[in-house]
Amino acid sequence: MEISYFLLPKAEVAYIKSSASMKDAIEQLELQHYTAIPVIDQDGKYVATLSEGDLLWKMRSTPGLTFETMDQVQVHEIDNRVYNECVFIKAEMEDMLTLAADQNFVPVVDVDRVFLGIIRRKDIIEYYTRNISD
Template identity: 30%
Template sequence: MQENVFFFLTMKKDVTFFYDDLNLEEGLCLMRKHGYTAIPVINTKGEYIGTINEGDFLWYFIDHPETTYETIKSTPIKDLIRPDFTPAMMIDATVEELFDQSLKQNFVPIVDDRNIFIGIVTRRRLLHHLMKTQKEIRRYPEEEVYVQS
């Protein structure tokens, strides 16, 4: 079977994601509730904006020591997103590109040709597939072929 990105995809409906207008307080509370350290962020059109992680909140508070509770309630999480952090890949990316990108991040956001977020591929899922494939190779090694001279 020839795998493609869709083969590894966790669909958007099964992924925890944030909308970009969520405020810092809500974002922190939801991250704690769900237990994730990084979460994809989309806008109201469904376009992938970026990924936010716990460190983004920490650096925001360090960089803005004057932050008040009112600021936390009025600052949207989109203000914390780093442009090059956890870039998305297109659904038609090759599996090799997907594996390469997964070496740099825990999950790879997947978008369509309009940048609409459709889901993620986790590094765990890719590793599980590799382990399963490796077991299959060990179970059914290629038969040796003897050539007569």
């Protein structure tokens, strides 16, 4: 089965642009109750997934960076400690199982890497649970 059936479209997913500030990223994570969020560039292409850990490591490794100065750091300046793989929209569900083991969600892109949305780990697990039970 193609993963497009399970796609939570971009319009329904919180994401952040790579040009946004670190402060914006933290606020978005807090607002959405997420621990990680997809990052897209100015062309709408998936770049990375930014995690709470990435933000903490940036704060720890940047002398003088405080909550008050976070608006001076852009998301693209923050190192991602783990790279979350994305998948092509025409991928099959079987391709998702390995990724779901390590990622809360899997970003989905088109042939040009334009971000289309995500597939949540919960949906992948439910799919496999139903198919194993049948």
